[in-house]
Amino acid sequence: MPSTPSVRDVTAPTPKPVETQADLSAEIADLETRSAKAAAEGGDVPQPLLDYPPYRSSVLRHPTKDPRHADPETIELWAPCFGHSDVDPLEADLTIAGSGEPIGERITVSGRVTDGEGRPVRNQLVEVWQANSAGRYIHKHEQHPAPLDPNFTGVGRCITDSEGRYRFQTIKPGPYPWGNHLNAWRPAHIHFSLFGRAFTQRLITQMYFPSDPLFALDPIYQSITSQKDRDALVATYDHDLSVPEYSMGYRWDIVLTGPSRTWTEPEEGDL
Amino acid sequence: MTTPLPTPGQTIGPFFGYALPYEGDADLVPPGRADAIRLHGWVYDGAGNQIPDALLEIWQADADGNVPQTEGSLHRDGWTFTGWGRAATDLNGHYSFSTVLPGSASEGQAPFFALTFFARGLLDKLHTRIYLPEHAANAGDPLLVSLSDDERATLVATADATGLRFDIHLQGDRETTFLTYS
Numbered sequence: 171m172p173s174t175p176s177v178r179d180v181t182a183p184t185p186k187p188v189e190t191q192a193d194l195s196a197e198i199a200d201l202e203t204r205s206a207k208a209a210a211e212g213g214d215v216p217q218p219l220l221d222y223p224p225y226r227s228s229v230l231r232h233p234t235k236d237p238r239h240a241d242p243e244t245i246e247l248w249a250p251c252f253g254h255s256d257v258d259p260l261e262a263d264l265t266i267a268g269s270g271e272p273i274g275e276r277i278t279v280s281g282r283v284t285d286g287e288g289r290p291v292r293n294q295l296v297e298v299w300q301a302n303s304a305g306r307y308i309h310k311h312e313q314h315p316a317p318l319d320p321n322f323t324g325v326g327r328c329i330t331d332s333e334g335r336y337r338f339q340t341i342k343p344g345p346y347p348w349g350n351h352l353n354a355w356r357p358a359h360i361h362f363s364l365f366g367r368a369f370t371q372r373l374i375t376q377m378y379f380p381s382d383p384l385f386a387l388d389p390i391y392q393s394i395t396s397q398k399d400r401d402a403l404v405a406t407y408d409h410d411l412s413v414p415e416y417s418m419g420y421r422w423d424i425v426l427t428g429p430s431r432t433w434t435e436p437e438e439g440d441l
Numbered sequence: 442m443t444t445p446l447p448t449p450g451q452t453i454g455p456f457f458g459y460a461l462p463y464e465g466d467a468d469l470v471p472p473g474r475a476d477a478i479r480l481h482g483w484v485y486d487g488a489g490n491q492i493p494d495a496l497l498e499i500w501q502a503d504a505d506g507n508v509p510q511t512e513g514s515l516h517r518d519g520w521t522f523t524g525w526g527r528a529a530t531d532l533n534g535h536y537s538f539s540t541v542l543p544g545s546a547s548e549g550q551a552p553f554f555a556l557t558f559f560a561r562g563l564l565d566k567l568h569t570r571i572y573l574p575e576h577a578a579n580a581g582d583p584l585l586v587s588l589s590d591d592e593r594a595t596l597v598a599t600a601d602a603t604g605l606r607f608d609i610h611l612q613g614d615r616e617t618t619f620l621t622y623s
Contacts, residue, residue, distance in 0.1 A: 217449045218564040225452075227562030230487035234612050237621040238592070240570070240584045244546040245502050246555050246622065250525030253512030288445055295515075299460030307456040325460045327515075361454060363461060369500045370622045372557045372566055376451040393564045394449045402446050427447040429622050 189351040191387055197224045198392045205395035217399040224389035226350050246369050247431040252295035252329060262328040264298075264340040268321030274303025274341030276417035279360065279377070279405065283334045285367055286427035290334030297363040298338055300324045305346030305358075314346050339417070345384055357384035357391060362424070370428030377422050378404045450565035455494055457559075458529060462496075465517040467528035469499075469540040476504065478604030480554065480571070481537035484530050486562075487612030491534020495560035497609075498527045499538060499571070502552065506544030542573060551582035553596075558609065558619075567619045571607045572597045584620075592618045 201222065209215045220232040240246075265272050279298075283291040301307050301324060304316035308323055322341065330336050343358045359376040366372065378391065385391055385400075394400045402425075411419020453461075470477045480499070484492045501524050502508055509524035517523075528536040543552040554571040572579055574597055579585055585593050595617045598605035609617050 216565070218451065220564050222564060225562070225564065228452075228564055229562075230490075231492070231560055231562035231611050232564070233567065233616060233619050234487075235616055235618070237568075237619045238584070238588065240620040240622055242622045243550070243553075245500060245508055245524075245543075245553075248508045248510070250500055250514060250523060251510045251512050252514060255512050256515035284445065286444065286447065297461060299457060301456075307459070309456040309459050311455060311458075323459075361451075361457065361460070369555050369557070370568070372498070372568075373448060373450055374453050374559055374566060375448060376454075390452060390564070393451075398446065399449050402448050403451070423445075424448045425445040 191351065191353055194224050194351050194354075194389060195387060198386075198389060202392070202395045209396070215395065217396055218393035219395060222389065222393040225393055228393075242368070242370055242429050247429065249294065249365050249368055249371070252365070253293065254329060257295065257327045257329050259328070261326055262336075262338050264300075264322065264324060264326045264338060267323045268319075270321045272302065272319050272322035272341050274319075274322070274344075276339075277342050278337065278339055278411050278413065278417050278419045279422060280335065280337040280411055280419070281405075281421050281423040283330050283336060283364060283366075283424045283426065285371065285430065286425060289367075290330070290332070291364075291366050291371075291426060292330055292332050292334050294330050294334075294365050294367075295363075296328050296330060296336045298326045298340075298360050300340065300343040300360040301346055301358075303341050303344050305344030307346075316344070316346070342379065342418075345382075350389060355384055355387070357382040357388050364424060364426060366426035366428065366430065368428060368430035371426035371430065373424070373426055375424075376403060379420065380404055380407055452561060452564050453496060453559040455561045457496060458494070461527065462529045463515060463527075467526050467536070467538045468517060469501075469524065469526045469538060470522065471519050472539040476541050477539050478542060479537055480540055480598070480605045480607065481535065481603075482606050482608040484534045484536065484560075484609045485611065485613070489613065491530070492560055492611075493530055493532045493534055495530045495534070495536070495558065495563075496527065497530070497536050497559075498525070498557045499540070500525050500555045500557075501540065501543040502546060504541045504544050506546045506550075506552065508546075545578060549578055549581060551576055551578035551585065560611075563611070568622070569617060569619050570596055571605070574598055574600050574605070588618060
């Protein structure tokens with residue numbers, strides 16, 4: 171296939187990866203088939219796989235040995251405590267960082283954080299970061315020649331409420347190119363960092379948007395080899411969260427599993 | 442009601458550096474305070490190269506073995522011990538915390554720092570523990586005694602002039618032992 175110069179060639183002195191999407195897609199399909207077979211035979215298939223060669227950076231950065239089982243001890247059954255002295259409520263609005271409105275589709279992202287038994291993770295820290303609507307991060311190593319937006323930093327925080335709910339006001343991030351293989355593009359996503367009721371439940375993940383055509387092509391999303399597990403990272407459009415004449419609403423609930431201490435109902439006055 | 446499906450992890454990616462680190466993140470106690478130690482080390486990939494885009498978080502008991510349940514980790518006042526800290530690796534793959542040695546939760550229990558580890562290229566978090574060198578209770582610790590000598594060695598820090606050193610190797614002869622809980 172003849173190579174087509176892209177806008178990136180103008181500034182990119184580094185050698186281009188020669189592997190194509192077709193090469194990668196074949197590897198992705200092969201690993202999905204093998205994982206499904208292993209699961210059908212009763213094997214424990216981690217979701218995501220850490221050893222997932224289609225994500226080239228994972229090759230030298232995954233443990234080669236299975237993790238060892240540990241019975242969680244006291245400190246691991248508790249989580250660090252964050253509160254309203256840590257986070258200003260305004261940090262949940264990513265659209266007010268500059269003097270003007272950021273460019274892009276205004277959205278509200280909201281949902282509940284619960285543990286594996288459906289109990290709310292209350293008063294706990296949620297951190298997010300994302301690209302702007304053109305697919306550009308404010309990061310000095312970011313090479314993508316898409317415009318920065320002076321009114322959008324793409325960083326937010328909040329503390330969940332007594333029902334485990336979080337809510338961010340932001341703009342929809344754009345997809346962006348990366349160097350994994352030739353013509354590699356990440357589906358639009360928002361990075362989420364979450365703390366549960368126990369340190370064992372710590373999670374960093376990515377929330378995606380419904381019906382993204384890049385899902386099938388993306389080795390990071392596809393490192394979760396089971397469709398039902400992948401689906402858990404995709405938000406749902408929720409018309410009730412949309413604000414008339416203002417913004418679109420997406421709902422995404424998060425389930426943090428891992429052992430924790432015995433559940434107690436909050437006492438009166440316990441905020 | 443069916444049990445809800447766990448939300449899978451995804452890599453922290455390359456661009457967390459402007460979002461997650463914050464001023465004072467790695468200083469659980471002010472550096473240089475009389476009882477402060479440095480907990481630091483280098484992080485290596487499978488080719489033996491240092492990893493400049495990793496993030497480590499520690500969570501620990503205080504010096505008396507109590508679990509802190511005090512907010513204030515994101516805006517440290519220099520006096521309150523919250524037990525939690527975060528350190529990104531620098532361009533040499535080095536991280537450094539200022540903290541205190543954790544105490545035993547109960548008599549005879551080996552104290553440790555609980556650690557979560559993230560990096561670009563790593564698709565999900567990793568958990569492990571950093572045990573204290575030559576602590577008497579290590580000999581009876583259920584996890585440490587279940588490991589081979591080589592595995593155990595990867596979980597015990599070494600003493601140095603300023604405190605403790607703990608390196609992480611994602612692969613290779615000295616691959617760090619990582620943990621799963623159930």
